[in-house]
Amino acid sequence: MTKANFLELGRVSAGYGASRVLDGIELGIAKGEFVALLGASGCGKTTLLRAIAGFVSPSAGSIKVAGRDVTRLPPDKRGMALVFQSYALWPHMTVAQNIGYGLKLKRHARTEIARRVGEMEKLLGLDGLGDRKPAQLSGGQRQRVALGRALAIDPEILLLDEPLSNLDARIRLTVRHEIRALQKRLGITAVHVTHDREEAMVMADRIVILDAGRIAQQGTPEAVYNRPASAFVAAFMGAENRVELWGQPLRARFEIEAGPANAACAVPLEGRPLARGFVEARFRAEAAQLFAGTATDAVPAGTLELSGHVETVSYPGGLWRHAVRVGDDMVLVDAHKAFAVGEAVKVRIPSDVLFLFNAPAVSPLAPTRSRSGGAKSRSLEASEA
Structure with missing residues (x-):
C-alpha cells in the first residue's frame, strides 16, 4: 500500500x-x-x-x-x-x-x-x-x-x-x-x-x-x-453526438479532410494517439454552436464545421434544442434562438470541446463509408489502393 x-x-x-x-x-x-x-x-x-x-x-x-x-x-x-x-x-x-x-x-x-x-x-x-x-x-x-x-x-x-x-x-x-x-x-x-x-x-x-x-x-x-x-467515457459524460471523419496526424495537429458534410480543419493533437484514417468525433449539445446555412463569416482556426438541416426543434428550458441531420448522422445542438424545421444550418465545434478517437476496427468485408459518402467494403478499398 x-x-x-x-x-x-x-x-x-x-x-x-x-x-x-x-x-x-x-x-x-x-x-x-x-x-x-x-x-x-x-x-x-x-x-x-x-x-x-x-x-x-x-x-x-x-x-x-x-x-x-x-x-x-x-x-x-x-x-x-x-x-x-x-x-x-x-x-x-x-x-x-x-x-x-x-x-x-x-x-x-x-x-x-x-x-x-x-x-x-x-x-x-x-x-x-x-x-x-x-x-x-x-x-x-x-x-x-x-x-x-x-x-x-x-x-x-x-x-x-x-x-x-x-x-x-x-x-x-x-x-x-x-x-x-x-x-x-x-x-x-x-x-x-x-x-x-x-x-x-x-x-x-x-x-x-x-x-x-x-x-x-x-x-x-x-x-x-x-x-x-x-x-465510451466521452459518451457517458454527455458527449453523445457522434460523427465519423477522415484525417491524419501532421506534426502537432490532426488534419481533418473535407467530406460530404464537413469542411476541412486542423485541430491540436495534444498528445492524442490518433492514426491516419477514420476517427470518431464526439461533442456535447451545449458545446456546439449553430449558424444559418448562409453564414459567410470566417470560421475560427481549429473549429470543425458541419453542414446539415434541422429536423426537429424543442425547448427543454433555457436554450432551444435542435436535432440536426448531418450526412448519415443525427446530432443535437443547443442555441439561444430557434431555427426552422428544414432550415439549412452549420454546426461549429471548437477544438477544446471536440473529442476525437480512432474509429473502431472494422472487419475487412464490413461496409464503410468512403470519403464521398458512399458505401464500399474495406477489401474493395484495399484492392483499389
Missing part, C-alpha cells in the same frame, strides 16, 4: 457462478477522499461496493484497509458501514432505535447509545423525530436516519449504494449536498455508487468510471469531463 492509499484494491475479480462481473480492479483511495463509482447498469459498480463491504467474496485479488488485509473478513470486522439504496430501516423501530441498532449489536452501554444517537439526530437535523417510525417520515428523513445508523458506529469507511435514487428530484439535490458537506466535516473516507453523472460530479473528489467490470477511466470530475480517455 502506498502512503496515499487508505483503502486499496489489488486486482480484484468477482462474479456470480460462471459470470465474471469484476475483472482485475486496481484502485487506491486516500483517507478522507470521496470517490464515486459511476457506470451504467450491469457495469459492476454495486458488486465492487459489496466486495469492499464484505458481502461479495472476490475470486481473486485483495482488499486492504490501512495496510490490513480484510479480503476474507466478515462485514462487521472491516470497520465499514453501508447505506443501502432502500435504506433498510426496521419499520417497527423508532428513529432513535434504528440509529442505535448497530451500537446495540456491539453491546454498547445504554447511556452511550443514547448519547451517540442524540449526536446523530442533531448532526442530521432529526431533532424531535426520535420517537417516530419510518412510515411517519419523508423520504429525505428516512435517508438521514439510514445515514445516522451508519455513522453512529464511527466507521473508518462509509459505503453508499445509490442512497438518493428513491428520492424525488428536488429533495435529491438538497440531500446530496448535505452528504458531501457532512463527509468533509467528519473527514470520513467515502465510496459512493451512482449511475447519475451530475450526482458524481458535484459530490466526489474523484470519479471512477466502470465498463464491463473494468475501470474505463478515473480522475477528478473536471479531468474526466473535459479529457475523456475513450469514446
